[in-house]
Amino acid sequence: MTGELSVAEAGIAGPGDCAGFSGSNRPRRARVAPRTATSGMCARYASAACRARSTARPTTTLHNRLVVSCRDEILEVARILSQRQPDQTFRVDDVVTAMVDRGTKFLESTIQYHVMVVMCVNAKGRDAGKYPDLEHVARRRYRLVQK
Structure with missing residues (x-):
């Protein structure tokens, strides 16, 4: 070696x-x-x-009712807001304000995206109309779809 x-x-x-x-x-x-x-x-x-x-999944309560998703909370608030107007429409900002006042866990951007895209029947985009709950009637104004 x-x-x-x-x-x-x-x-x-x-x-x-x-x-x-x-x-x-x-x-x-x-x-x-x-x-x-x-x-x-x-x-x-x-x-x-x-x-x-x-x-x-994380849960919250709204009016003593178990609310699981952002969509459920938006629908609950949208029903209340639509009863206040004679044409049964509401603004996105009203939904965001009402949900924040009630202590939602969701971000404002998430709420806006759900209202304007995910839950809107006549929206455009990747997630558009996934849940056909709302109808866009005017600029930033929406109405609940009658089922």
């Missing part, structure tokens, strides 16, 4: 010697928990209590 150590003698890990080295320059992917046969979900979420915690 000329004083040089081989890779094995020096203790340097080669391909296959290290758990994170798979022979390529990329590290191995982390192992995923096995799926259960009955539910098709990860074994970590197999218990009913754990599933309930992971799928629970």
Whole structure:
């Protein structure tokens, strides 16, 4: 020997010697928990209590009624606001103000987007008319759709 150590003698890990080295320059992917046969979900979420915690949505109350989503809160406020006008219309700003006064957890921009796009029948865009609840009748004025 000329004083040089081989890779094995020096203790340097080669391909296959290290758990994170798979022979390529990329590290191995982390192992995923096995799926259960009955539910098709990860074994970590197999218990009913754990599933309930992971799928629970934040809730608020409005007029002693359980309100789950931004859409539900908007519909509740829109019904009240539409009764105040003879033509049964309301402004987006009125909806935002009423919801903020009631202590909503949603941002003003989220409320505006829901009213102007997501819940509007005659809106344009990616999420337009997802829920056909409101109809655009004039600039920033909306009316509840009669079902």
